[in-house]
Amino acid sequence: xxxxxxxxxxxxxxxxxxxxxxxxxxxxxxxxxxxxxxxxxxxxxxxxxxxxxxxxxxxxxxxxxxxxxxxxxxxxxxxx
Numbered sequence: 001x002x003x004x005x006x007x008x009x010x011x012x013x014x015x016x017x018x019x020x021x022x023x024x025x026x027x028x029x030x031x032x033x034x035x036x037x038x039x040x041x042x043x044x045x046x047x048x049x050x051x052x053x054x055x056x057x058x059x060x061x062x063x064x065x066x067x068x069x070x071x072x073x074x075x076x077x078x079x080x
Contacts, residue, residue, distance in 0.1 A: 008034070 018033045027033040
C-alpha cells in the first residue's frame with residue numbers, strides 16, 4: 001500500500017508512551033506504532049458500523065429469505 005507522510009499533534013504523554021514501546025522493541029519506530037493504532041481503530045469502526053447496520057435488518061424476513069427453497073424434498077436436490 002502506498003504511504004503518505006503526515007504531521008500530527010498528540011499529547012506529550014502519548015509520545016512518551018509510544019517512545020517507551022519503541023525502546024522496549026514493541027514497535028520499530030513511532031510511525032509504526034501510530035500506523036498500527038490508526039489501522040486498528042479504523043477496523044473497529046468498520047465492525048461497529050456493520051453491527052449497527054445489521055440491527056436494522058428484519059430478522060423474520062431475513063430468516064424467510066435464507067430458508068427459501070428448503071421446503072422442497074431434500075432428495076430432489078442434485079448431488080455434488
